[in-house]
Amino acid sequence: MTRTLAILARNPLSAFGIVLVALVVLGAAFADVIAPFPEHRGAVVDFLNFNKAPEWPYIFGTDLVGRDLFSRILYAYRISLLLAVVVLAVAVPIGVVTGLIAGHFGGWTEAILMRITDIFLSIPPLVLAMSMMGLLEPTLVNGMLAVTAMWWPWYTRLVYNLTRVEKEEGYVLAAEVIGASRVHIIFREILPNCIPAILTKMTLDVGFVILIASSLSFLGLGVQPPTPDLGSMVAEGAKYLPDSWWLTVFPGLAILVVVFGFNLLGDALREILGVDQ
Amino acid sequence: MTIPTLLIRDLGLTFRTYTGSVDVLHGISLHINKGERVALVGESGSGKSVTARLVIGLLQNSRRTRVSGLLRFEGRDLGTLSAAERHALRGTRMSMIFQDPTSSLNPVYTIGAQFHEVLRRGAPEIGEKTAMERAAQLLAEVFINDPARVLASYPFQLSGGMNQRVMIAMALANEPSLLIADEPGTALDVTVQAQTLKLMREMVDRHGTSVLFISHNLGVVREFADRVYVIYKGRIVEHGGTADLFAAPRHPYTQALLRAVPRVTGGGIPDIEEATDCFFEPMIVHEGCGEPGDQA
Numbered sequence: 001m002t003r004t005l006a007i008l009a010r011n012p013l014s015a016f017g018i019v020l021v022a023l024v025v026l027g028a029a030f031a032d033v034i035a036p037f038p039e040h041r042g043a044v045v046d047f048l049n050f051n052k053a054p055e056w057p058y059i060f061g062t063d064l065v066g067r068d069l070f071s072r073i074l075y076a077y078r079i080s081l082l083l084a085v086v087v088l089a090v091a092v093p094i095g096v097v098t099g100l101i102a103g104h105f106g107g108w109t110e111a112i113l114m115r116i117t118d119i120f121l122s123i124p125p126l127v128l129a130m131s132m133m134g135l136l137e138p139t140l141v142n143g144m145l146a147v148t149a150m151w152w153p154w155y156t157r158l159v160y161n162l163t164r165v166e167k168e169e170g171y172v173l174a175a176e177v178i179g180a181s182r183v184h185i186i187f188r189e190i191l192p193n194c195i196p197a198i199l200t201k202m203t204l205d206v207g208f209v210i211l212i213a214s215s216l217s218f219l220g221l222g223v224q225p226p227t228p229d230l231g232s233m234v235a236e237g238a239k240y241l242p243d244s245w246w247l248t249v250f251p252g253l254a255i256l257v258v259v260f261g262f263n264l265l266g267d268a269l270r271e272i273l274g275v276d277q
Numbered sequence: 278m279t280i281p282t283l284l285i286r287d288l289g290l291t292f293r294t295y296t297g298s299v300d301v302l303h304g305i306s307l308h309i310n311k312g313e314r315v316a317l318v319g320e321s322g323s324g325k326s327v328t329a330r331l332v333i334g335l336l337q338n339s340r341r342t343r344v345s346g347l348l349r350f351e352g353r354d355l356g357t358l359s360a361a362e363r364h365a366l367r368g369t370r371m372s373m374i375f376q377d378p379t380s381s382l383n384p385v386y387t388i389g390a391q392f393h394e395v396l397r398r399g400a401p402e403i404g405e406k407t408a409m410e411r412a413a414q415l416l417a418e419v420f421i422n423d424p425a426r427v428l429a430s431y432p433f434q435l436s437g438g439m440n441q442r443v444m445i446a447m448a449l450a451n452e453p454s455l456l457i458a459d460e461p462g463t464a465l466d467v468t469v470q471a472q473t474l475k476l477m478r479e480m481v482d483r484h485g486t487s488v489l490f491i492s493h494n495l496g497v498v499r500e501f502a503d504r505v506y507v508i509y510k511g512r513i514v515e516h517g518g519t520a521d522l523f524a525a526p527r528h529p530y531t532q533a534l535l536r537a538v539p540r541v542t543g544g545g546i547p548d549i550e551e552a553t554d555c556f557f558e559p560m561i562v563h564e565g566c567g568e569p570g571d572q573a
Contacts, residue, residue: 020522177333178368180399192385 004272011271017264024258028077032066035071043226054246061246063236069246072228073254079229080258083144084209090201091148095155096198100186102156103163114160120153126215133221143222147212151205158201162194169193196273207259214255228256280352282455283309283332283485288346290327290336290511301327303511304346309455309487314371314478316490316502316519318534324511325491329457330491334363349519351454368398371455372448377464378440382432388412389428392450399451415446417566419476438469445477456481457489474501495538499523507531 046066060069102113131148214231237247290302391411413424462470516526
């Protein structure tokens, strides 16, 4: 604990990252309380106040149908974070388990699993997600599915490499000698030693998942209106640049803040957990 | 005549590789009676460690190996046992300790948690509390003064010598009849190695454990073993009582091996006290060796 604080004190950027992430998470969690116009997350029309530059009470301005951008960004964060959490909650276990199995068993198991992983890695991620979204209906769930499909192979690679190193460690042999089962060795001996690296990567990835999901919705393949989404808000506003600059700049900044925040947090975690890459 | 704890006869081992097969053991025979300490000595690559892996049953499952000959443990032929039966012997009837005690312990668990795991091999129903009591008892046996602190520690928080004692205590926790020591403590410094070896000898004497002691270090073998087998390129070349064999080696390889050892004067590894008062006397600086800036 004291060591953690010392690392943060030495590295103000890490502390800044924690603050950014905390702001985003709290903003999303308490959107109902914080947002000045909670009802604006849905299909609301207010033509009296449409396309307004930032002014009180619309601190980020309003969009083309008069909805408060600040309120919509808070709710968009909610969806982005939910998407990131669900994607990682599905992709990480799949990647970790395939990586552990490939790394531990070797031979044909390894060859087959790693070649499948390589195939996924060889397709440019956005192309893979776009083709999946082209086949499926553009909904939130399918968006998650598409991003998950492109995300798990990275964890397989990471955990596979870690397992290859860890399985040569003395404690694995010592466990075999006392008669530990394969399952025990893989999940109780090797996996715990991979956790710091996995956690660090997950934190770094929250930002990137949000970025990719935003790119998808920027292209019209993600969450559909009227649900607020950072990517589609940027896409919509881009048509009215540079006159209505707030339509793009604020959602864009919102993406920047969350990606930057999680990156700094990931770096901090890497140092605290002592992971070297 | 009683049944030997371990009986190996004409044991052969071949590794199959892509380019052909390599014979690693060319039919070795050895036996260990109950409570006996037997050393298998040889240089790197002579086949010592694979013999240990075969006895503990870790090589038989690989498709790359071909094993021939007889391996009999407490009268049971290991070759005819199923994988599950062999598995049941590991950690209960036989156990093993390794070169580097610190890396043999998983860094993410406390010593206590790992002890619990080991004890559960012998008694699956053992609870947290009983396990910790038993572990503390075992640690006290290897002269660890504050078992509670050690049990709550992670391996990297303890010294190598301390971890080695923990390993010895763990290896004997389930009262195995055979302990395989594969170059134990080679990674430790010599004085600590000597202390822990002495300790290990006392422990196996008390528990009546048979030991297969694998080493390339002749000084250590001389201290520890009752009988010695010398192995060279997969063949046993000499077998004799420790004192006889060291006094008058008969095989040319053994003679060469003994000539290669730096002479230890004064009989074996010196005894070094853990701490005596005189070790805390003030520092002595030889003439002309003062640190820069010091008056002396």
